Amino acid sequence: MASSKAPISVAVIGVGLVGSAFLKQLALPALAPHVRLVYASSSKRELYSASGIQASELSNSTAAPSLDGLLQRLTALGGRAVVVDNTSDERVAQFYPKFLNAGISVVTPNKKAFSGPLALYQQIVSAPPPARALHESTVGAGLPIIQTLNDLVQTADKVLRIEGVLSGTLSYIFNEFSPAANASSAPPFSQIVKEAREKGYTEPHPADDLSGSDVARKLTILSRLVPELVTALPEGYLSVSVSSLVPDALKDIKTGDEFVQRLPEFDEYFSGLRSEAEKEGKVLRYVGVVDVEKGVVRAALEKYSATHAFATALGGSDNIIAFHTQRYSPRPLLVQGAGAGADVTAMGVMSDLLKLLR
Numbered sequence: 001m002a003s004s005k006a007p008i009s010v011a012v013i014g015v016g017l018v019g020s021a022f023l024k025q026l027a028l029p030a031l032a033p034h035v036r037l038v039y040a041s042s043s044k045r046e047l048y049s050a051s052g053i054q055a056s057e058l059s060n061s062t063a064a065p066s067l068d069g070l071l072q073r074l075t076a077l078g079g080r081a082v083v084v085d086n087t088s089d090e091r092v093a094q095f096y097p098k099f100l101n102a103g104i105s106v107v108t109p110n111k112k113a114f115s116g117p118l119a120l121y122q123q124i125v126s127a128p129p130p131a132r133a134l135h136e137s138t139v140g141a142g143l144p145i146i147q148t149l150n151d152l153v154q155t156a157d158k159v160l161r162i163e164g165v166l167s168g169t170l171s172y173i174f175n176e177f178s179p180a181a182n183a184s185s186a187p188p189f190s191q192i193v194k195e196a197r198e199k200g201y202t203e204p205h206p207a208d209d210l211s212g213s214d215v216a217r218k219l220t221i222l223s224r225l226v227p228e229l230v231t232a233l234p235e236g237y238l239s240v241s242v243s244s245l246v247p248d249a250l251k252d253i254k255t256g257d258e259f260v261q262r263l264p265e266f267d268e269y270f271s272g273l274r275s276e277a278e279k280e281g282k283v284l285r286y287v288g289v290v291d292v293e294k295g296v297v298r299a300a301l302e303k304y305s306a307t308h309a310f311a312t313a314l315g316g317s318d319n320i321i322a323f324h325t326q327r328y329s330p331r332p333l334l335v336q337g338a339g340a341g342a343d344v345t346a347m348g349v350m351s352d353l354l355k356l357l358r
């Protein structure tokens with residue numbers, strides 16, 4: 001990463017699980033000559049100094065966060081600057097074109113801008129260089145999924161189908177709830193969802209995972225990187241066919257806390273689904289598919305044989321993504337590993353920042 005350039009100014013929006021892990025990685029001594037943290041914000045406060053800040057001082061600030069204010073400050077600073085959005089906030093996502101058009105890069109694990117309406121996505125990808133919007137951690141957390149797909153496409157391989165387990169939360173839930181052996185001694189469904197939340201795998205509202213929306217967002221992001229499907233999903237994740245695991249009675253629950261409190265009412269329903277699979281010698285796994293040849297993008301809870309790789313090879317929050325391409329055929333290119341969790345997600349965010357430094 002040797003560079004004689006002035007350090008890049010880094011503004012971090014969101015210091016929750018991923019944001020805090022990112023700040024730790026940003027403080028690595030090897031990075032010190034190359035980066036300067038000038039801004040940090042939570043949903044309630046912000047801290048800025050052109051000469052650099054200590055993120056630990058954010059909690060003492062009384063200033064309310066302002067995206068317009070941040071844009072003005074970074075523009076006035078001049079030089080290279082990057083906004084690192086570690087929120088899942090839609091409003092922050094909608095602000096990316098303004099940052100990019102002002103020459104400020106964006107690095108983020110937030111899926112909202114890349115998986116929503118096509119118009120916002122197109123504004124982002126058509127922003128003028130040198131500003132770039134990088135989002136490796138939006139799919140598979142730190143796993144090299146976006147990079148791999150871009151490499152396949154840019155070297156003129158033809159993508160035929162992408163399929164796999166794309167949710168760390170749903171992987172954890174079904175690896176624990178519907179293992180290949182001794183499924184009936186597994187804890188209740190609701191308890192495992194609670195654990196996934198405590199481990200930092202879920203979205204701020206776990207219904208976003210159980211509804212399939214988070215997987216639909218990831219499938220949208222992947223589809224838009226495949227030349228044949230760039231414009232195939234005009235409404236983004238809403239255009240993807242998904243099967244939801246959220247019980248009807250819990251659909252409108254506003255907070256994640258209330259959602260997990262009410263979920264035990266439905267433990268019996270989920271045990272029933274598992275028993276049906278067990279009778280066929282199968283396990284439950286939530287799988288997403290981008291079928292380029294058929295033009296189909298969908299996600300659903302499926303039954304797999306207890307000897308299938310999705311049943312035997314996955315543990316914890318593992319994602320597994322298979323790229324079936326003209327070159328990687330008949331055997332796909334596989335990427336597998338932890339697909340959720342603060343440290344691995346922050347690593348993917350950091351890997352994007354390192355790309356900007358090179």
Ligand SMILES: NC(=O)C1=CN([C@@H]2O[C@H](COP(=O)(O)OP(=O)(O)OC[C@H]3O[C@@H](n4cnc5c(N)ncnc54)[C@H](OP(=O)(O)O)[C@@H]3O)[C@@H](O)[C@H]2O)C=CC1
Pocket residue numbers: 013014015016017018019041042043044065086087088089092109110111137138141168200201202203204339340341342345
């Ligand atoms: N956790 C994971 O394993 C993965 C997460 N991601 C993505 O990473 C992002 C962050 O996830 P995670 O850290 O787990 O979530 P958290 O809920 O822990 O953190 C999000 C933080 O964003 C802050 N925030 C919300 N709105 C704003 C705003 N307008 N301005 C400043 N700060 C704001 C919140 O602040 P406050 O505390 O004040 O409310 C909160 O602390 C999400 O987009 C998620 O989808 C992607 C891959 C994996």
Ligand SMILES: N[C@@H](CC=O)C(=O)O
Pocket residue numbers: 138140141166167168169170201202203209214339340341
């Ligand atoms: N909630 C998501 C986090 C990463 O994107 C998941 O479980 O995969």
Ligand code: NA
Pocket residue numbers: 136137138139140141142143144145146348
């Ligand atoms: Na990734």
